[in-house]
Amino acid sequence: MEKEWAAAPRIERQGEDNRLILGDGRVIGFREYGAADGLPMLCFHGTPGSRFMFGIADEFARHKGLRLIAPERAGFGLSSFAKARPLARSADEMAALCDALGIERVAVAGVSGGAPFAVxxxxxxPERVAAMGLVSPIGPFAGPESPKRIGPAHRLTFRVLPGVPLLYRVLFSFGRAGFLLVPDAMAALLISRSAPSDWRILSEKRVRKNLLRGLREGVRPGIGGAVEELRCFSRPWNLAFENITAPTILWQGLSDRNVPVSAALRLGELIPGCDVQRIEGAGHYWILRNYGHVLESVTRLAREAA
Known part of the structure; x- marks a missing residue:
């Protein structure tokens, strides 16, 4: 696959927004946060989401000498839409981004729906990834890697609805309209269906504002990106987990209501040597108060590996 990007992908910069133009003309939007000459880390946003998700960690990254590179996946924000493809396909695009930035090895961090792409x-x-951190990750739902049991609501979301694409699109269209037109109401909805520990986190104005900004930009172009990703998650991932050599930490709140905890923990079992941190009482949005801890931990692993 690497030869497809040999047509020299190029980067276009416009203010803080950046675009990687791939050899086939598609675009990957991204932003950078932190120190321009710092240790590079690819940061994968959730589903839906955008390049804005990691903006809240900018000051911390500057202080710690980290260069956070936050790319958007197909159909989100500035990135071109593409039909659902194998997860491994995204690795070629991230390699092309690293090449265009002149980066040989990076640490990676994936949050929620971004975790499968980090993995x-x-x-x-494996030769390009120095360390990996996964937070509240979506785990596999199909094939031999899937967990033995998930709850009925998550079974409906990740196993049943992907087979009814029209209904999926209707539900996502309502959600998109809500984020664009009545974001405060959507924030209240997020809080109402979250774990109690998440209520306190999402009630913080700065945190809520950053989260909503990332979600609104993610769905601004349409719902295609989110629909295709959830269809992708519901199929066998077909990844060579045994090839992963990067030291990895996985943080999973045991009160998470957004992703199936059993699938997240199963993902930790599949990654060789993964350090799984089970966090009692924590919900899906634990990361929004713990960016510093996560980034510092992954950075430490990367530097130790180096």
Missing amino acids: AFAAAR
Whole structure:
């Protein structure tokens, strides 16, 4: 696959927004946060989400000498839409981004729906990944890697609805309209269906504002990106987990209501040597108060590996 990007992908910069133009003309939008000359880390946003998600960690990254590179996946924000493809395909695009930035090895961090893409990169390009951190990750739902049991609501979301694409699109269209037109109401909805520990986190104005900004930009172009990703998650991932050599930490709140905890923990079992941190009482949005802890931990692993 690497030869497809040999047509020299190029980067276009416009203010803080950046675009990687791939050899086939598609675009990957991204932003950078932190120190321009710092230790590079690819940061994968959730589903839906955008390049804005990690903006809240900018000051911390500057202080710690980290260069956070936050790419958007197909159909989100500035990135071109593409039909659902194998997860491993995204690894080629991230390799092309690293090449265009002149980066040989990176740490990676994946949050929620971004975790499968971080794992795909680490499995397909193990020589390029120095360390990996996964937070509240979506785990596999199909094939031999899937957990034995998930709850009925998550079974409906990740196993049943992907087979009814029209209904999926209707539900996502309502959600998109809500985020664009009545974001405060959507924030209240997020809080109402979250774990009690998440209520306190999402009630903080700065945190809520950053989260909503990332979600609104993610769905601004449409719902295609989110729909295709959830369809992708519901199929066998077909990743060579055994190829992953990067030291990995996985943080999972045991009160998470957004992703199936059993699938997240199963993902930790599949990654060789993964340090799984089970956090009692924590919900899906634990990361929004713990960016510093996560980034510092992954950075430490990367520097130790180096």
